[in-house]
Amino acid sequence: QLQLQESGPGLVKPSETLSLTCSVSGGSISSSGFHWGWVRQPPGKGLEWIGSISYSGNTYYSPSLKSRVTLSVDASKNQFSLKLISLTAADTAVYYCTREDRSASDYWGQGTLVTVSS
Amino acid sequence: QSALTQPASVSGSPGQSITISCTGTSSDVGAYNYVSWYQQHPGKAPKLMISDVTNRPSGVPDRFSGSKSGNTASLTISGLQAEDEADYYCGSQTTFPSVVFGGGTRLTVL
Numbered sequence: 443q444l445q446l447q448e449s450g451p452g453l454v455k456p457s458e459t460l461s462l463t464c465s466v467s468g469g470s471i472s473s474s475g476f477h478w479g480w481v482r483q484p485p486g487k488g489l490e491w492i493g494s495i496s497y498s499g500n501t502y503y504s505p506s507l508k509s510r511v512t513l514s515v516d517a518s519k520n521q522f523s524l525k526l527i528s529l530t531a532a533d534t535a536v537y538y539c540t541r542e543d544r545s546a547s548d549y550w551g552q553g554t555l556v557t558v559s560s
Numbered sequence: 561q562s563a564l565t566q567p568a569s570v571s572g573s574p575g576q577s578i579t580i581s582c583t584g585t586s587s588d589v590g591a592y593n594y595v596s597w598y599q600q601h602p603g604k605a606p607k608l609m610i611s612d613v614t615n616r617p618s619g620v621p622d623r624f625s626g627s628k629s630g631n632t633a634s635l636t637i638s639g640l641q642a643e644d645e646a647d648y649y650c651g652s653q654t655t656f657p658s659v660v661f662g663g664g665t666r667l668t669v670l
Contacts, residue, residue: 477657481606488563489598489606489649491659502657505561538605545653546596546611553605 444469445540446551453557460556461527464539470500472497477514477542478522482535483553490535494542495522529558564589565664571668577638580665582650583631588660590591590631594653597626597635600664601646609648610635637667645669 450462464478471478479494493503495513503511507526515522526533536555540547565583572578582589582597589595595613598606608617610626613633623644625636633652637644651660 479659481661488664489651489661490612491651491661494659504658524607542659544612545592545594545651545657546608547598547606547651548608548611548617549608550605 444549446541446549448537448539448551448554450537450554450556452555453559454529454558456530456558458529460524460533460558462524462537462539462554462556464522464551465526466520466522466541471515471522472517475506475543477502479540479542479547480513481538481540481547481550482533483538484532484535492524492526492537499558500503531558534558561588561654561656561660564565564652564660566648566650566662566665569666569668571670572637574640574642574661575670576640577636578640578667579637580635580648580650580667582635582652582662584633584652584654584660586629588631588652589633589652592653593628595626595628595633596651597624598651599635599644599646600649606649611664613626629633640669642669 476496480492512525536553538553539551541549597610600606613628
């Protein structure tokens, strides 16, 4: 059974950079046909797609976050990562990593709460 | 890109059927047969219930079904059960391969 697990800091200061990693187990991140994505959810609000990356490293970003987001993949560690720069309080959210199959996220991590505060 | 439009809330009694709509544009819902639906219980990660407009992943009860007409997709839950009470989100591919979600619908089982 495929499992995804996010890791990273729970608290980040405004203007700083957020780095999150998603570790994949029970399957290979190099499996063709899938993308690996990130979705976030501010407290009490809806889902927001951040972006996704293919196993070969092709990246796709939300237009609203494109200028601040970088996704990367490390196939040797079966991990992929998110970097989000210039954080503000509006970036406070639960961040989920996902596997995407034809735009549907069929596997999700448990989510990690990131709070942006000084 | 704007979020897809969903009703804020719907409700139904046990055993009844309900439908949640998801309205987009000719650039997302209307353009691709890649509409998905997610169920989210409080404090939990979303769970995929429908993919590719009508496909039900293994383990999802057949009480859940999806459809699409033009720029509007729909999720129907028949034979409502108490455990169906949750938030539901639609998602669609847009300008390949970006994804956009709906604002979410809270389902209350009376």
